Amino acid sequence: MPRFFVNPSDITGDHVALSAEILSHIRVLRLRPDEIFILCDSAGMDYTCTLDGEQAKIVASAKNETEPRTDCAVYLAYTRGERMEYAIQKSVEMGAARIILFPSERCVAKYEDKALAKKRIRFEKIAEEAAKQSGRGRIPRVETRSSFKEAMEDAAHADCPLFFYEEERERTLRTALAQRPSTVALVIGPEGGFSKEEAKLAGELGLLPVTLGKRILRCETAPVAALAGVLLYLED
Secondary structure, eight states, X not given: OOEEEOOGGGEETTEEEOOHHHHHHHHHHTOXXXXXXXXXXXXXXXXXXXXXXXXXXXXXXXXXXXXXXXXXXEEEEOXXXXXXXXXXXXXXXXXXXXXXXXXXXTOSOOOOHHHHHHHHHHHHHHHHHHHHHTTOSSOOEEEEXXXXXXXXXHHTTSSEEEEEOTTOXXXXXXXXXXXXXXXXXXXXXXXXXXXXXXXXXXXXXXXXXXXXXXXXXXXXXXXXXXXXXXXXXXXX
């Protein structure tokens, strides 16, 4: 069923004002006036609607039930275009609350400020489309941090900041999540992994090195596996 995101301020009584972008999409889909679609206000409510001129008419409403109870922030080191886009898309589908991009020593991809601004617009669009496709109740934000240290300092504010590191052998997700935290940061490295110096700094800032198992995952696969593991363990 088609799904679109609106602002709560767009809702007046049983009608919702539709943006030109949503109206254009509805026309492309050739929705008839009696066909239903979903509008999500990004504040926890889903509205079942039909088209009423250039507005939507609400025929039913319900609380969105797709958002995870656990707040998971995914920190992704810069990777090459398609890999980054895949990681963002799948992280949103899996339930990430927000995605933070950052530079790392072994990053193959390097983004200048101007190029990153353009890339971020595309990344935000990918997150929005993934949120629609997966029935999310909100669109996760895509943010950036200017340095590795800044990103780690930010991640350290989570109840459980996880640093996924291929050299870690002992601490598993089960061990790290034993206290059942309500906020989790998942830090994922680039194609070449994290350097020993970065791992040391992350540990000094309070992040917990964690293993995802005996196999080394690609940088775009790791966030999917990590999120699946975290949410499976914490949300039964």
